[in-house]
Each structure stands twice: as structure tokens, then as C-alpha cells.
Amino acid sequence: MEKVTAEIQQRDQEEAKGNRQTTTHPGARVCRNLVSLPVLNLGRLREAKALVDKAVKMHKVFSIQGRYPVIREALRARGWVEQRMVCSKRQVHHHRSGERRASSNDAGDNDNSNDPEKEQNPDRLHNLMSRLVQNEMVYFYWTNCRDAIKTNSLHKEQMTNHFAKAGSFTTKTGLCLNLRNLKWFDSADPDTFFPRCYRLAALDERHDFIDDYRRTACTSLLKYIVERDQDVQGQRISHSIQTVKDKKLRKQWSRPVDISQMINSALRVCQEFLESLDHSDLDTSLDTQCTPTQEEWAKFLDSYYLVVHGEAEIKSSDYLVPRCEAMLQRMKRVNPQLDMEGIHNIWIIKPGAKSRGRGIKCANRLDQILSLVDGDPKLIRxxxxxxxxxxxxxxxxxxxxxxxxxxxxxxxWNPLTVWFYKKCYLRFSTQPYTLDKMDSSVHLCNNSIQKHLRPSLQRHRSIPADNMWSVDQFKTFLCTQDQEAQWDTVVVPGMKSALIHTLQTAQDLIESRKNTFELYGADFMFDRDLCPWLIEINASPTMAPSTPVTARLCAAVQEDTLRVVLDRRVDCTANTGDFQLIHRQAAVEVPRYVGINLLVEGFTLKGPCPPPPLKSCSRSVPRHRGRIKAKNPLAEK
Incomplete structure (x- = not known):
């Protein structure tokens, strides 16, 4: 510490001396250029040294990568001293590119800048204290990039805000794969809170998706027939059918559509699917199974697009409505997502390596979906x-x-300890909801996309121009709909359950480390019954105060995070703000590694005749030729 103080004093004296030089110009008189410099305040230096000595003694030295003024001020208020991260321009560029690549995979809509030069500290005391601790050990790291700190090189007492290998649930592909293993951890069904998902680059999953799309087309047709026959609040549901403007499809309207044959085909596909779940199809011979061919499926889907997505005239099929209703009831028992599927068979295509909603598209035709995926060989590979x-x-x-x-x-992660934040916020799209177009301004609510779009004039005036609501505003809206009680009985319990089940599937894949924590941001959507559906989970969620709602809530969640990870370590009864402990499982004892002595036991095998020694081909061939010449000189001729 004394050495650093002496270096600071000597450096300031040299700078002052260098700026008080006498410059002489040839042919001119000598002039003395005195530049007024700030004089080193010894009182301030003693104060900084005292605060630094106390912080070092109490292991309160922190370092931050990125613009996190709330975290910085909260740590300083607790007596922590910052050791500033010094990043070169090349490192800053690397961190920025790494943030874009990894952050949601690792980060959803992360707008945090990680350039420390953009944030200047006006208080010289903190700058002086930062110089005094430049050679001290950092005990608390807060970064916005997972790879900025190598956790393997940290000491046990050092804290960091990122777990290693969290991509098993913070990436789209990782979340898709791990939730299929939920049955090994809990009796819950992931199809009740996570829309089914497929990796189209995997050949087996690609075939499963095609089968799922065709089967969903069948159930969508059955729902269309039932809803077409019903009245909802005095209006027919057929108002949601798209208007087809394609001339090719208009020409096909003149082609008669045998709706009875289509319904029978859809009923047969659903029946075979139910039998396969019960394994009763094993007793059925292959000759009696009527699996549609590729040509039959293509013809069925073309007619399905005309009926459901178009306005093709169909004959009356009222006599088939009871059979359609009965089959939908049976399918609902095995498919919890049947109600939220609708009738248009829309799927959302996501590049798993991108974040902030980039590259996401919606499509409702099988050929469109497959062509979108096949267009990027790198992502396929x-x-x-x-x-x-x-x-x-x-x-x-x-x-x-x-x-x-x-x-x-x-x-x-061992024991798995999860804290749920009581406050959240809503993000709206800029356009009213419709299924007539697949534009991202209608179907994607990511703020990174919507903030660049102009809100529609047809949108309701109660939705603000910044496209955000707080949870209190949402509860007020639910009161107007007589649904306020469902927030505490349906929404919150559903979100908590979905998060716990997701973390259970990733528990064995994360590198658990003491003195490590991580704040995540989960994105949910609600169906018409307010049941929450998990869309994705983001690491390093954005803390940018982009709107008045995020400016208030993002600051609060950062403050409360420090209350949990720092204050609660000292006092277990400390205030944790709006964080609520929702899950803490029993600790699983990990056996100590005492080493294993590897050895090989056995006995030698002795044969009657030892095998001849192996010789290389380069030596055996010349000797063989020489022996032939010795016995028969005329053999070569």
C-alpha cells in the first residue's frame, strides 16, 4: 500500500514538473509557461488510504465489467472499493462480439454496454481508491459476459455472477433437449408449460416434426369443422380465416373439395396415433394399416390450406360434427396443448445461436418452414x-x-436454491394481434425489435407508446375483467413450477461452484385461461433503463440481488427485497475422491509353438527373391 501511495505522489510530482518547463525559441525571448494543475490533497489521500485499508481487511474489493451504475453504487454504499477493469480496444471488441454470440444463448435482449470507458466517475476519491487497490485480490466480480472470468482460476472466497455451462437451459436448443428428460427428475409433463419443440437439423427430429405438423393439420381441420358449426357470443368463429389473395389458390377454388373424405382421413390419422400411444397398433397387421403416402399427404395438405387458410366453399358436414367433437376430446387427454394450437397450424422458427429476436420467423405451411431452415447450411451443420x-x-x-x-x-445448484422475483413487466407488440400476416411486428414482443417500430394507430390507446406495462398495471386490467384472483392462483404458481422443473433438468449439467450466483430472465406467454407457457430463459438479461418501467424495476432487482447474495451471508434474517425463496432441495452428498489404484491382473498363455517373428515387407521380399535365384537360376528368365 505504501509503495502504491509513493508511486502516486511521485507520478503527480513528475507530471507537475513536466508541465512547468521553460521553453526557449530561437530568436525570441525566454518565456515561462506555468500551467495550473490540481495539487494532490494529502487529506484526501489519507482518507482514501484508510477506507482502502478497511476494505482490503474485510475482503471488500470488487470489479465490474459493463455499465452497471446501480451495482456500483450499491457496493460502494456497503463499503466496497472498486478495482477497475482495464480493457484494451481489442478486448472490448472481443467482449462485445462475445456478448452478442453468447448472451442469450446466454442473453435475451441484452443492451448492456461493456465498455468501461463510457462511464466516468466524477468523484476523484473513488478513482484514487481504485488506484490504491490495483494490486489487491478482487473478491466480487460482476460481468455481463460469461467468458470474461475464468471460474476455474478463482479462489474459493471469490464471488462471481455467472455459472459455467449454463447453456443447457439458456439456449433454445439446450432448453428443447433438456426438458425432454424431465420424466427422470419429476412426474410433471413438459408439454403442460413448454410448447413442443424440435431441432430440424437432427434427421430423426425432422421426421418427428413432419409427422407432428401433419397430425396437427388433422386436428386443426377437426376444430375448424366444430367451430364452424358453433356460435361464440352470437358470432361465428370463421371470422379468423385468412383471405387468400394468391391467384393460383383462387384458381384452385373451382376444384371441388371433398370435405367428408378429408374429415375421414383426419379421423383415421388421429385414431392411429392414439393406438400407437396405447401400443394397440402392435396387434394390427401391416396389411390393415392405411398409412397415407407422400402423394396423399401432399393432396391432403393442399386441400387443408384451401379450407382453413383460404375461403374455399365446402359442403355441409353437420353430420360429421359429433365424430369430430368426440375425437378432439380423446386427443385433448393426450395433448395438453390442443386448445392453444388454434386452427392455422402456425409454427415459429428460431435460429438457436442468435439473440434479441433476430432471425425469428413464423410460418404456417410445411414447405415454407423446411425451406427457411434449409437456406442456411451453416446453421444446419x-x-x-x-x-x-x-x-x-x-x-x-x-x-x-x-x-x-x-x-x-x-x-x-447443490442444493438447488431458487429465488423468484415478485415484480415483472409486460412487453407489447406495436401492431394489433392478427393471424392474417406473419410479420414480426405482430407476433414478436421483444423490445429489441419493437422499439424500432412505430405503434399502429389501430392499437388501443391504453397501451403506452413505449410498449411496456408493470405487473401492477396488469393486475388492474385483470380486475376490469373479473380475473384478478387468477394472478395468484394460476399465473404465479404456473411460472414458479415451470422454472423449477426447467432447472431440475439442468442441475447435473451445470458446473456448481460455491460463492457463485446468477440472475436470469425468463419469458412467458399466457393462453386464454391465463396459464403461463415458458418461451425461453436468458442469461445476462438487459438492465438498460429503456422505459420508465424498466428504469424502476431493473434498478430494484439489482439492489435486491445484492441483498440476497451479500447481506444474507452476514445475516440470515436480512431483508431480501422482492425476492422470494421458492425452492431449496436437500443437499446431495458428493463422495470424496480418494483416488483409484488402476492395475491389470492376469496370466501368460504359453502355446506349443511360438509364433514366427513379424518382418516388414521391405525386408522379406528381397530375401525371398534371392532364395529363388539360388535354387533355380532359370526361373527369372
């Missing part, structure tokens, strides 16, 4: 494409779609 069933019937606010950003905190 890296198995990055993910296709997920789209919620066609979401809960709307004034006819506009929205999603919810929900924070949660993991402070330990």
Missing part, C-alpha cells in the same frame, strides 16, 4: 435451427399480444 409450436390463441390485452419478463435468481 451446427444444429442450431429450432421450430416450436406457436400459441395461436394467447391472452390478449385490448386485442394486442404481449409477453412477460420474469426474473429469478439461482444461488446454488
Amino acid at each position: 451446427e444444429s442450431k435451427w429450432v421450430v416450436q409450436k406457436y400459441l395461436e390463441r394467447p391472452f390478449l390485452i385490448h386485442g394486442t399480444k404481449f409477453d412477460v419478463r420474469q426474473w429469478f435468481l439461482v444461488t446454488n
Whole structure:
């Protein structure tokens, strides 16, 4: 410490001396140029040294990568001293590119800048204290990039805000794969809170998706027939059918569509699917199974597009409605997502390696979906494409779609310890909800996309121009709909359950480390019954104060995170703000590694005749030729 103080004093004296030089110009008189410099305040230096000595003694030295003024001020208020990260321009560029690549995979809509030069500290005392601790050990790291700190090189007492290998649930592909293993951890069904998902780059999953799309087309047709026959609040549901403007499809309208044959085919496909789940199809001979051919499927889908997505005239099929209703009831028992699927068979295609909603598209035709995926060989090769069933019937606010950003905190993986934040916020799309177009301004609520778009004049005036609501505003809206009680009985329990089940599947894949924590941001959507559906989970969620709602809530969640990870370590009864402990499982004892002595036991085998020694071909051939010449000189001729 004394050495650093002496270096600071000597450096300041040399700078002052260098700026008080006498410059002489030839042919001119000598002039003395005195530049007024700030004089080193010894009182301030003694104060900084005292604060630094106390912080070092109490292991309160922290370092931050990125613009996190709330974290910085909260740590300083607790007596921590910052050791500033010094990043070169090349490192800053590397961190920025790494943030874009990894962050949601690792980060969803992360707008945090990680350039420390953009944030200047006006208080010289903190700058002086930072110089005094430049050679001290850092005990608390807060970064916005997972790879900025190598956790393997940290000491046990050093804290960091990122777990290693969290991509098993913070990437689209990782979440898609791990939730299929939920049956090994819990009796819950992932299809009840996560829309089914497929990796189209994997050949087996590609075939499964095609089968799922065709089967969903069958159930969509059955729902169309039932809803066409019913009246909802005095209006027919057929108002949601798209208007087809394609001339080719208009020409096909003149072609008669045998709706009875289509319904029978759809019923047969559903029946075979139910039998396969019960394994009763094993007793059926292959001759009696009527699996449609590729040509029959192509013809069925073409007619399905005309009936459901177009306005093709169909004959009356009222006599088939009871059979359609009965089959839909049977399918609902095995498919919890049947109600939210709708009738248009829309799927959302996501590049698993990108974040902030980039590259996401919606499509409702099988050929369109497959062509979108096949157009990028790099993503196909890296198995990055993910296709997920789209919620066609979401809960709307004034006819506009929205999603919810929900924070949660993991402070330990063994035992798994999860904290749920009581506050969240809503993100709206800029256009009213419709299925007539697949534009991202209608179907994607990510703020990174919507903030660049102009809100539609047809959107309800109650939705603000910044496209955000707090949870209190949402509860007020639910009161107007007589649904306020469902927030505490349906929404919150559903989100908590979905998060716990997701973390259970990733528990064995994360590198658990003491004195490590991580704040995540989960995105949810609600169906018409306000049941939450998990869309994705983001590491390093954005803390940028982009709107008045995020400016208030993002600051609060950062403050409360420090209350949990720092204050609660000293006092277990400390205030944790709006964080609520929702899960803490019993610790699993890990056996100590005492080493294993590897050895080989056996006995030698002795044969009657030892095998001849092996010789290389380069030596055996010349000797063989020489022996032939010795016995028969005329053999060569």
C-alpha cells in the first residue's frame, strides 16, 4: 500500500514538473509557461488510504465489467472499493462480439454496454481508491459476459455472477433437449408449460416434426369443422380465416373439395396415433394399416390450406360434427396443448445461436418452414435451427399480444436454491394481434425489435407508446375483467413450477461452484385461461433503463440481488427485497475422491509353438527373391 501511495505522489510530482518547463525559441525571448494543475490533497489521500485499508481487511474489493451504475453504487454504499477493469480496444471488441454470440444463448435482449470507458466517475476519491487497490485480490466480480472470468482460476472466497455451462437451459436448443428428460427428475409433463419443440437439423427430429405438423393439420381441420358449426357470443368463429389473395389458390377454388373424405382421413390419422400411444397398433397387421403416402399427404395438405387458410366453399358436414367433437376430446387427454394450437397450424422458427429476436420467423405451411431452415447450411451443420409450436390463441390485452419478463435468481445448484422475483413487466407488440400476416411486428414482443417500430394507430390507446406495462398495471386490467384472483392462483404458481422443473433438468449439467450466483430472465406467454407457457430463459438479461418501467424495476432487482447474495451471508434474517425463496432441495452428498489404484491382473498363455517373428515387407521380399535365384537360376528368365 505504501509503495502504491509513493508511486502516486511521485507520478503527480513528475507530471507537475513536466508541465512547468521553460521553453526557449530561437530568436525570441525566454518565456515561462506555468500551467495550473490540481495539487494532490494529502487529506484526501489519507482518507482514501484508510477506507482502502478497511476494505482490503474485510475482503471488500470488487470489479465490474459493463455499465452497471446501480451495482456500483450499491457496493460502494456497503463499503466496497472498486478495482477497475482495464480493457484494451481489442478486448472490448472481443467482449462485445462475445456478448452478442453468447448472451442469450446466454442473453435475451441484452443492451448492456461493456465498455468501461463510457462511464466516468466524477468523484476523484473513488478513482484514487481504485488506484490504491490495483494490486489487491478482487473478491466480487460482476460481468455481463460469461467468458470474461475464468471460474476455474478463482479462489474459493471469490464471488462471481455467472455459472459455467449454463447453456443447457439458456439456449433454445439446450432448453428443447433438456426438458425432454424431465420424466427422470419429476412426474410433471413438459408439454403442460413448454410448447413442443424440435431441432430440424437432427434427421430423426425432422421426421418427428413432419409427422407432428401433419397430425396437427388433422386436428386443426377437426376444430375448424366444430367451430364452424358453433356460435361464440352470437358470432361465428370463421371470422379468423385468412383471405387468400394468391391467384393460383383462387384458381384452385373451382376444384371441388371433398370435405367428408378429408374429415375421414383426419379421423383415421388421429385414431392411429392414439393406438400407437396405447401400443394397440402392435396387434394390427401391416396389411390393415392405411398409412397415407407422400402423394396423399401432399393432396391432403393442399386441400387443408384451401379450407382453413383460404375461403374455399365446402359442403355441409353437420353430420360429421359429433365424430369430430368426440375425437378432439380423446386427443385433448393426450395433448395438453390442443386448445392453444388454434386452427392455422402456425409454427415459429428460431435460429438457436442468435439473440434479441433476430432471425425469428413464423410460418404456417410445411414447405415454407423446411425451406427457411434449409437456406442456411451453416446453421444446419451446427444444429442450431429450432421450430416450436406457436400459441395461436394467447391472452390478449385490448386485442394486442404481449409477453412477460420474469426474473429469478439461482444461488446454488447443490442444493438447488431458487429465488423468484415478485415484480415483472409486460412487453407489447406495436401492431394489433392478427393471424392474417406473419410479420414480426405482430407476433414478436421483444423490445429489441419493437422499439424500432412505430405503434399502429389501430392499437388501443391504453397501451403506452413505449410498449411496456408493470405487473401492477396488469393486475388492474385483470380486475376490469373479473380475473384478478387468477394472478395468484394460476399465473404465479404456473411460472414458479415451470422454472423449477426447467432447472431440475439442468442441475447435473451445470458446473456448481460455491460463492457463485446468477440472475436470469425468463419469458412467458399466457393462453386464454391465463396459464403461463415458458418461451425461453436468458442469461445476462438487459438492465438498460429503456422505459420508465424498466428504469424502476431493473434498478430494484439489482439492489435486491445484492441483498440476497451479500447481506444474507452476514445475516440470515436480512431483508431480501422482492425476492422470494421458492425452492431449496436437500443437499446431495458428493463422495470424496480418494483416488483409484488402476492395475491389470492376469496370466501368460504359453502355446506349443511360438509364433514366427513379424518382418516388414521391405525386408522379406528381397530375401525371398534371392532364395529363388539360388535354387533355380532359370526361373527369372
